[in-house]
Amino acid sequence: MLAVDFERRLGDPSAGSGQGFVLRPSFEAEEELVVLLGPSGSGKSLTLRAIAGLLRPDRGRIELPSGVVFDSQRGLDLPPQARNVGYVVQDLALFPHLTVAENVAFGLHGWPRQAQRERIAELIDLLGLQGLESRLPSAISGGQQQRVALGRALAARPRVLLLDEPFSAVDAPIRNALRREVSRLRRQLGLVAVFVTHDLQEAYALADRIAVFDEGAVLQCGPRDAVFRRPASVRVAQLLDARNVIEGRVVGRTEAFIEVETPWFRGRARPDTDPSAGSGQAPSAGSGHALAPGAPAALSIRPEHVILLRRDRPHANELDTTLDVELVDELATGNNHRLYLRVVGAPGLPAGDAGPSECLIEADVSAHPYQVMGVASRRDWRVALTLEETVAIPL
Amino acid sequence: MDAARAFAPLALVFVAFVAVPLVALAWRAVESGELADNLTSRLVLDAMRLSAVTSTLALVLAVLFGTPVAYLLARRSFPGKVLVDLVVDLPIVLPPTVAGVALLVAFGRRGILGGRLDDLGVDVAFTTTAVVLAQLFVSAPYYIRTVKAGFEGVSPQYEGVAATLGASPLRIFRRVVLPLSWPSVLAGAILCWARALSELGATLVFAGNYPERTQTMPLAIIGVFDAGASVDVAIALAVILVGAAAILLLLLRLVARSAARPSF
Numbered sequence: 209m210l211a212v213d214f215e216r217r218l219g220d221p222s223a224g225s226g227q228g229f230v231l232r233p234s235f236e237a238e239e240e241l242v243v244l245l246g247p248s249g250s251g252k253s254l255t256l257r258a259i260a261g262l263l264r265p266d267r268g269r270i271e272l273p274s275g276v277v278f279d280s281q282r283g284l285d286l287p288p289q290a291r292n293v294g295y296v297v298q299d300l301a302l303f304p305h306l307t308v309a310e311n312v313a314f315g316l317h318g319w320p321r322q323a324q325r326e327r328i329a330e331l332i333d334l335l336g337l338q339g340l341e342s343r344l345p346s347a348i349s350g351g352q353q354q355r356v357a358l359g360r361a362l363a364a365r366p367r368v369l370l371l372d373e374p375f376s377a378v379d380a381p382i383r384n385a386l387r388r389e390v391s392r393l394r395r396q397l398g399l400v401a402v403f404v405t406h407d408l409q410e411a412y413a414l415a416d417r418i419a420v421f422d423e424g425a426v427l428q429c430g431p432r433d434a435v436f437r438r439p440a441s442v443r444v445a446q447l448l449d450a451r452n453v454i455e456g457r458v459v460g461r462t463e464a465f466i467e468v469e470t471p472w473f474r475g476r477a478r479p480d481t482d483p484s485a486g487s488g489q490a491p492s493a494g495s496g497h498a499l500a501p502g503a504p505a506a507l508s509i510r511p512e513h514v515i516l517l518r519r520d521r522p523h524a525n526e527l528d529t530t531l532d533v534e535l536v537d538e539l540a541t542g543n544n545h546r547l548y549l550r551v552v553g554a555p556g557l558p559a560g561d562a563g564p565s566e567c568l569i570e571a572d573v574s575a576h577p578y579q580v581m582g583v584a585s586r587r588d589w590r591v592a593l594t595l596e597e598t599v600a601i602p603l
Numbered sequence: 604m605d606a607a608r609a610f611a612p613l614a615l616v617f618v619a620f621v622a623v624p625l626v627a628l629a630w631r632a633v634e635s636g637e638l639a640d641n642l643t644s645r646l647v648l649d650a651m652r653l654s655a656v657t658s659t660l661a662l663v664l665a666v667l668f669g670t671p672v673a674y675l676l677a678r679r680s681f682p683g684k685v686l687v688d689l690v691v692d693l694p695i696v697l698p699p700t701v702a703g704v705a706l707l708v709a710f711g712r713r714g715i716l717g718g719r720l721d722d723l724g725v726d727v728a729f730t731t732t733a734v735v736l737a738q739l740f741v742s743a744p745y746y747i748r749t750v751k752a753g754f755e756g757v758s759p760q761y762e763g764v765a766a767t768l769g770a771s772p773l774r775i776f777r778r779v780v781l782p783l784s785w786p787s788v789l790a791g792a793i794l795c796w797a798r799a800l801s802e803l804g805a806t807l808v809f810a811g812n813y814p815e816r817t818q819t820m821p822l823a824i825i826g827v828f829d830a831g832a833s834v835d836v837a838i839a840l841a842v843i844l845v846g847a848a849a850i851l852l853l854l855l856r857l858v859a860r861s862a863a864r865p866s867f
Contacts, residue, residue: 288766315768
């Protein structure tokens with residue numbers, strides 16, 4: 209069990225309200241790897257420092273699997289030395305004057321000599337650092353430095369591993385290898401890990417659970433898929449790079465779907481009653497009641513879930529929202545093509561009767577279908593927003 | 604073409620201005636043929652011993668008290684920090700004689716603290732203790748400034764990580780902060796010692812110029828003239844001081860170079 213709920217005022221309090229920054233994260237996790245995701249400056253790293261005991265909250269409570277480490281009501285504030293967490297910071301902070309082995313051994317102070325030797329050998333082995341024991345950190349590669357930092361953090365067998373964007377400084381291929389390694393180590397050692405990142409891909413690749421940070425608070429926290437599939441607010445959808453967020457109003461609701469009318473089209477979203485999508489601190493955070501008919505709501509679907517169709521082919525699932533679109537721009541991103549599609553017509557609304565401005569749908573098409581369908585050769589397309597992947601977000 | 608050629612004559616004149624007296628000093632010392640005798644004269648030996656003892660004590664005290672001051676100034680913000688910073692640095696720009704008067708007013712027999720000490724039968728002014736205190740007063744700021752800059756150069760991140768690894772604050776200081784700021788500590792100590800060794804004004808006012816008790820080498824040079832002894836004795840003392848200063852400066856350069864090109 210990991211439970212964080214505290215408040216800490218930062219910056220100059222005498223500068224008056226509006227100045228400074230209030231950190232007030234609140235999230236819980238039973239899962240094994242929690243990702244704190246959010247833009248830089250949203251308080252993720254500071255939250256990690258507070259968990260480690262390096263930043264003292266003004267009030268609140270922090271519970272780790274080993275027990276409560278901070279509780280302002282009970283006047284409890286364990287020093288970092290007593291919290292038994294492994295902490296890997298962004299710039300690693302390997303002690304530059306100590307060798308690889310000495311860095312790894314730093315947390316083993318007080319262990320019997322023989323036990324120290326065995327533990328160092330074990331970690332060197334675990335992290336593939338054989339032969340580098342007597343090198344200084346400056347004499348090994350970036351990826352190796354990451355492993356040393358991990359080994360140093362793991363040495364004293366912590367119950368919790370705190371990782372603050374540890375892979376931001378290494379090249380992409382090594383980064384992927386290190387992510388897999390962290391996953392492997394965490395499972396192998398049975399650790400709870402809290403991983404801070406602003407990288408969406410990294411968050412998705414690693415997380416069991418995600419806490420979405422913005423301006424010092426947690427907007428939503430829940431299992432990875434639930435958070436990605438059901439953002440509790442438009443802000444969360446934006447932070448998760450959902451791209452297609454179209455505002456409108458709920459006009460109908462059945463067991464099978466929620467219908468939302470936007471200025472450009474009428475769309476259907478799945479009626480989520482899944483309680484596992486987690487809670488948030490935002491007032492608009494997602495109970496289904498906010499989506500009663502008449503309530504303002506936004507439709508959202510991720511670009512990778514938009515299905516591109518030819519206009520002359522029928523689409524099988526009639527509950528999906530189909531829209532006639534015009535290809536106005538595209539961007540190749542390696543394996544994917546991001547298409548920018550202007551809505552020109554939709555069943556239910558006559559074409560040309562669009563709202564104040566145009567409505568752009570972003571869709572990702574991977575390289576193979578892009579070629580087979582001949583996307584580049586025509587402008588007129590149809591898209592299906594599948595019911596399963598379309599979500600209604602209360603406004 | 605740059606201005607180097609045009610500036611060369613002026614630069615040369617200045618270098619000569621500094622070098623000629625030093626060469627003259629060495630020349631005169633050798634020429635007199637009495638350098639060895641003068642170096643082993645009673646007055647010179649006493650002054651050397653006293654200088655060595657007092658400047659070393661001043662350095663030890665500067666390290667003992669100055670290191671915590673430097674660390675607090677580098678790491679913590681507290682009310683009145685600006686003031687503390689100012690007070691610590693002030694002796695650097697103060698005329699040493701002013702420092703001497705201030706010390707006398709504080710620790711002299713009729714001083715604020717000195718009166719109490721006198722009641723206890725402890726005399727500070729015009730004793731060897733006064734010499735050490737005068738040297739400490741004027742030289743410690745050099746140590747504190749340099750070491751503070753060194754501590755500031757060590758990322759607090761290291762200390763945070765070390766704390767999560769279970770290291771006590773003192774162990775963190777000893778195993779992480781000190782090794783990483785070592786060149787600054789060394790440089791600070793050298794500067795501090797050099798300043799203590801050359802201290803004259805504050806000592807003269809606060810401790811007086813008494814052979815064996817308060818007459819360090821710089822004071823002994825004055826003592827020679829006062830006593831009407833041979834100027835060659837003063838020259839011998841000067842030669843030693845120049846030599847010591849040169850050696851310390853050389854050490855400082857070595858430390859600076861090793862810091863610029865770290866071995867780790």
